[in-house]
Amino acid sequence: MTAVLELPAPPIVEVNHKAKRQNRLAWIARHSIAIVLVIMFLTPVVYLVLLSLMTSKQALTSNYWPDTWHFENYVNVFRSTPLPRYLLNTVSYAVSVTLLTLLSSVPAAYALAKLKFRGQNALFLTIICVMMLPPQVVTVPLYLMWARYGLTGSLAPLIVPALFGDAFTIFLLRQFLLTIPTEYLDAARVDGCGEWRTLLRVVLPMARPGIAAAGLFQFFFCWNDYYGPLLYTSENEHSWTLTLGLASFRTVHHVDWNLVTAATVLAMAPLIIIFFFAQRAFVQGITLTGQK
Amino acid sequence: MHTVRKNLTTLSFLAPALIGIAVFFLYPLGSAVYFSFTKFDLLSVPQWVGLDNYRQMADDPFLLQAVRNTLWMVVVFVPARIIGALGLSMLLAQLRRGAGFFRTVFYLPSLIPPVAATIAFVYLLKPGTGPVDHFLEKIGISGPLWFNSPTWAKPALVLLGLWAVGDLLVIFLAAVLGVPESLYEAASLDGANAWHRFRSITLPSIRPVILFAAVTGVIYTLQYFDQAAVAGSIASGQATVGAGISQSFGYPEGSTFTYPLWLYTVGFRYNALGYANALAIVLFVVALAVTVILMRRARAFSGEEA
Numbered sequence: 001m002t003a004v005l006e007l008p009a010p011p012i013v014e015v016n017h018k019a020k021r022q023n024r025l026a027w028i029a030r031h032s033i034a035i036v037l038v039i040m041f042l043t044p045v046v047y048l049v050l051l052s053l054m055t056s057k058q059a060l061t062s063n064y065w066p067d068t069w070h071f072e073n074y075v076n077v078f079r080s081t082p083l084p085r086y087l088l089n090t091v092s093y094a095v096s097v098t099l100l101t102l103l104s105s106v107p108a109a110y111a112l113a114k115l116k117f118r119g120q121n122a123l124f125l126t127i128i129c130v131m132m133l134p135p136q137v138v139t140v141p142l143y144l145m146w147a148r149y150g151l152t153g154s155l156a157p158l159i160v161p162a163l164f165g166d167a168f169t170i171f172l173l174r175q176f177l178l179t180i181p182t183e184y185l186d187a188a189r190v191d192g193c194g195e196w197r198t199l200l201r202v203v204l205p206m207a208r209p210g211i212a213a214a215g216l217f218q219f220f221f222c223w224n225d226y227y228g229p230l231l232y233t234s235e236n237e238h239s240w241t242l243t244l245g246l247a248s249f250r251t252v253h254h255v256d257w258n259l260v261t262a263a264t265v266l267a268m269a270p271l272i273i274i275f276f277f278a279q280r281a282f283v284q285g286i287t288l289t290g291q292k
Numbered sequence: 293m294h295t296v297r298k299n300l301t302t303l304s305f306l307a308p309a310l311i312g313i314a315v316f317f318l319y320p321l322g323s324a325v326y327f328s329f330t331k332f333d334l335l336s337v338p339q340w341v342g343l344d345n346y347r348q349m350a351d352d353p354f355l356l357q358a359v360r361n362t363l364w365m366v367v368v369f370v371p372a373r374i375i376g377a378l379g380l381s382m383l384l385a386q387l388r389r390g391a392g393f394f395r396t397v398f399y400l401p402s403l404i405p406p407v408a409a410t411i412a413f414v415y416l417l418k419p420g421t422g423p424v425d426h427f428l429e430k431i432g433i434s435g436p437l438w439f440n441s442p443t444w445a446k447p448a449l450v451l452l453g454l455w456a457v458g459d460l461l462v463i464f465l466a467a468v469l470g471v472p473e474s475l476y477e478a479a480s481l482d483g484a485n486a487w488h489r490f491r492s493i494t495l496p497s498i499r500p501v502i503l504f505a506a507v508t509g510v511i512y513t514l515q516y517f518d519q520a521a522v523a524g525s526i527a528s529g530q531a532t533v534g535a536g537i538s539q540s541f542g543y544p545e546g547s548t549f550t551y552p553l554w555l556y557t558v559g560f561r562y563n564a565l566g567y568a569n570a571l572a573i574v575l576f577v578v579a580l581a582v583t584v585i586l587m588r589r590a591r592a593f594s595g596e597e598a
Contacts, residue, residue, distance in 0.1 A: 062421035134515035164312025
């Protein structure tokens, strides 16, 4: 019996042990690095939240734990600043641009992905150029154009263009539509569907994940946009968005830091909540942008 | 008849986008080219001055500083983000349990509005009293002045960019996970260690993604505006209202003055609209050149693989 038990070659067992130990060490090392990184990535947000719950006096000190918790800061920032209006402006800007952009971009993306026409390649390359172009290049002429119509000082210069497609949205949707097998479309065409009906009845339902991703990106872009509102609305505080309000809070309204941070937390909270509900669409969408 | 109808249908799909490209891209681009040869402000009519605006660039000390800062960002910011994303994605690819949790945490900051993130970082890096300097002091290092120091303001912006590296991370992670396992197994049998496997398998396989990240990173850096503007304004403590924010651009000592900030200042604070358009055209040419490189290489890559 003992002989049999001892039979399995001891060296191999030892190597296994060693390998296992090494594996375990590597496992611990990897996870410790990951955990340290998690702490570093979360610190800025946690710190901001803690700051937003302090008294205005304590927010000026180097403490990072509130002596007393002041959740009413979040109510006060709504009452004592124009935060509600900023929020309303941001929401109407983001929602309207997202819906209009999808409406105007889906057909163009469909044509680029699934139809054949002369100049198709040239158009696609142009759209990539528009997408890559820094917005500052056309800023001055566009500003002058909107000023001529008396629309500067409002969000109209940022909303109206959404009626005419957005380069990034068209690009993203085209990439997604390319993954839909053409056989489905051919079947619909054989059944006598025109191109518009094919798009509405067959392609749209299948493209839902792509449309969701494109819509989310557009919504987030508008929510975060600072350059656009700065350019067009800075002369009229009534049209300011959250980002613009945040950046000038202290000087304009003489608000204390605890309230500024409370408003900052409020500006990021909706995005984080949306992300948790739509995580899959996001990751899929981003991966799509990295493919050619 | 039939083709006419087909063409009309195609046109109906494309019409909004075609109008959009014409009105919001080609028209302003053409105007910018024309305006770049003129001198005018919001109240006067453009006057033809030939190449004067372009000549003026040669002796504009602020432009020189802005170009230097933007180049610094291209050389440091872009590689830092690529290395950060690559490192994180390699780490995530190795973690089996909890990978979803870690991925979410690393991705989240990239969703946070840049203005809000910048405000958070100005607090976090507040000289002396901020938690980062507090921590450094505890381990015996006296922390720098970060956003209040001409030397450390740009590195602080790099930290901010690294924190928000999540969007790039997701692209890199997909690429790293897409490398066929069989390649690694073959290399392991040949006795390659982890570093060798990374150098000779992972890196070559994800080269297209690195190129994509480099080009989009350069384009992003060329238009880098929000974080630099807000950091300067909040850290200087003299944030002004709306467009007046340009008074604190570049704080401290012009160290965060990037090319787009200078363009904005020239156009909307000094109202030198002709000169601003000349700056815009130079920006356009550089951005276009970088984009063409991407498209050339991308085609070469897909040709190789197909």
